[in-house]
Amino acid sequence: MTETGTASRETHLLLTLDVNGERHELVVEPRRTLVDVLRHDLGLTGTHVGCEHGICGACTILADGRPVRACLMFAAQAEGMALRTVESLADGRQLGDLQQAFTEHHALQCGFCTPGFLMLAEGYLAETPDPAKDEIREVVAANLCRCTGYQPIVEAIEHCAARRRARNPKEK
Numbered sequence: 001m002t003e004t005g006t007a008s009r010e011t012h013l014l015l016t017l018d019v020n021g022e023r024h025e026l027v028v029e030p031r032r033t034l035v036d037v038l039r040h041d042l043g044l045t046g047t048h049v050g051c052e053h054g055i056c057g058a059c060t061i062l063a064d065g066r067p068v069r070a071c072l073m074f075a076a077q078a079e080g081m082a083l084r085t086v087e088s089l090a091d092g093r094q095l096g097d098l099q100q101a102f103t104e105h106h107a108l109q110c111g112f113c114t115p116g117f118l119m120l121a122e123g124y125l126a127e128t129p130d131p132a133k134d135e136i137r138e139v140v141a142a143n144l145c146r147c148t149g150y151q152p153i154v155e156a157i158e159h160c161a162a163r164r165r166a167r168n169p170k171e172k
């Protein structure tokens with residue numbers, strides 16, 4: 001993180017962010033949140049903003065593999081971390097396996113919460129390839145969904161985990 005120019009010394013920072021495998025150099029005000037910079041400066045609008053207070057989880061992304069609330073972090077705090085947003089899950093127009101499982105299990109209705117649940121689940125499955133259903137329920141309780149009743153989300157995550165284990169038996 002580097003301060004820029006004398007005139008803007010106190011109001012702007014030069015940051016380098018690593019997002020979805022790409023490096024971005026940005027000039028931002030120190031008070032800008034990570035979610036605002038992702039959405040407005042980098043155009044990664046898949047990450048949603050709900051409560052802006054760390055409650056709903058709509059803004060969940062991965063930072064060094066761990067789910068974080070991007071509304072609670074300043075962009076400057078993310079320098080040096082490998083960030084992943086929901087845009088990293090698909091391969092072009094081809095949905096990723098977790099997204100595919102969500103569609104198959106009807107794990108979304110309005111879809112506002114979905115990017116946050118996807119990234120929460122992506123981080124969780126990387127650590128826990130063979131999760132118990134009750135544990136999935138506990139994990140998804142971290143985020144809010146007003147539409148689905150959660151059960152289809154739990155089933156989608158469980159199904160995706162099973163498919164990944166079938167593709168790679170070492171993940172058991």
Ligand code: FES
Pocket residue numbers: 048049050051052053054055056057058059060069070071072
């Ligand atoms: S918008 Fe970040 S937790 Fe709700």
Ligand code: FES
Pocket residue numbers: 107108109110111112113114144145146147148
């Ligand atoms: S699908 Fe509408 S809030 Fe979750």
